[in-house]
Structure formats: C-alpha cells, structure tokens
Amino acid sequence: MNGIIAMKMMVRGIPTDYVSAIRNGGVDANGQPALRRPAEGSGNPCRHCLGLIPAGEEKLVLSYRPFPHAQPYAETGPIFLHRDACERYEDSRLPAWFVYLQPAIVRGYNRGDWIVYETGNVVQGQDLDAACRTILARDDVAYVHIRSKFNCFQCRVERASQDECDDHALR
Secondary structure (H helix, E strand, O other): OHHHHHOOEEEEOOOHHHHHHHHOOOEOOOOOEOEEEEOOOOOOEEOOOOOEOOOOOEEEEEEEOOOOOOOOOOOOEEEEEEOOOOOOOEEOOOOHHHHHOOOEEEEEEOOOOOEEEEEEEEEOHHHHHHHHHHHHOOOOOOEEEEEEOOOOEEEEEEEOOHHHHHHHHOO
C-alpha cells in the first residue's frame, strides 16, 4: 500500500487552448457556442482552473467531451467555465473543495481511451485521493476521470512525470 500512497500524480484542468477557443466563440462538443449564464449557488466549478465560480458571476455553460476523438466510451456532458481568463489547474494535489463531492465517481481509462471496468467506483470526496492512486497503480490504466454524482466531468488525474515531480519538489 505504501507504493500507492507514495505515487506522484498530476491533476489537470481541461486544456487552455480548448478553453480559449470556447471563450472566443468556438463551438462545444455539440457544435454550439457556449451559453452565458450567472452562476447560482456554490456548485459551479470551472473545469479549467478547478476553482468555484462565485454566485452571480457570469459563467460559460457548454457540452464537453474529455477525449481526443469520438468513440463508444467518449462521454459528453455539461461543464462550466469562468467567462474570463483563469489559469489552468495543474497540481499534484486535488483541489481542497473536492472533499465536498458527496459522492464522486472515479474511472480509469487505458491508453486507447476506453474504460477499464474494474476501476469504476463511487467514493466520498475525502477518499478521492486514495481512490485515484489505487487506480493509477494499475499498469493497464493511463489516467483517471473524476466526475460528480451527476456524472459531470470534473478533471483528469495522471501519473506525474519525473520532471513534474522535480518541479513540484522545488515549490
């Protein structure tokens, strides 16, 4: 178990190039421009910076497919983005607010972007870190998706490269 806990991982928001294209009028996974709506309540996470969009602030609502191409396991669903520029989240730790995902869904995917069935699980937010590390310890898993209880994509988690481990050790 110590090897799983010691494993270095990287948590990533969706790519900046994609977010910039959407903010500049590009189309989403359904071929439509993002909708602008005021954030309501506290459940409006930006999938780029992985921060929460404050109530009343304008957000973008769009359909997102977190896979490089369409295929049977490439789920598409709604996400939110800050309307204005924000920095992409790339860190070795999950955002602190993820402990409030009650519950969350985790799934491992192979290098071909197909679900590795045995990895799917429903866990409480405080157990997400351990669940991701356990899934990433499998040789047949390339990355993990974290989703909300409503199956909305939250972020991608990968094994950290040695360079990323070195960079984060210097911080």
